[in-house]
Amino acid sequence: MSTIIRWHISPTRANYASIPPWLRPTPAQIIYPHAPWLGMFVWPRGRDRFVQHARYQNAHDTMARLGNESLSINWAHKPADMFMNAEAADRPDIVLNPIFERHIRNLDNWTVG
Incomplete structure (x- = not known):
């Protein structure tokens, strides 16, 4: 989004x-x-x-x-696996894990009840 x-x-x-x-x-x-x-x-x-x-x-x-x-995005892993640390020059940043980003960019992984 x-x-x-x-x-x-x-x-x-x-x-x-x-x-x-x-x-x-x-x-x-x-x-x-x-x-x-x-x-x-x-x-x-x-x-x-x-x-x-x-x-x-x-x-x-x-x-x-x-x-x-x-x-649901039907993520089969722990919520913590959605993010990862990316060290910036002046501070650590938290970013989306590329595996999670690929997962949510696949419409087949989305469902609604």
Whole structure:
């Protein structure tokens, strides 16, 4: 989601290219005015459906509850394995583990109940 937010803040080609293809705005998202949070739904066909139907525009609470209760990236490892230390010149930084980043960039690893 950080790649989408980065692109919204600074819409450069590089920032757009950093968005996983399945998370990039669909033609329907460009054509139909819609609530910004709908653009965060990970499945493109679902986003298209949501943005094209007015009944979803004010369903933020329902969608947030659904996502909070059952959205999963199906990470089979410990939560601590999502991050790693990357030493910067002046201080240590915590960054995403490249294995975890590859995992979350694969749409097949995402499910919703």
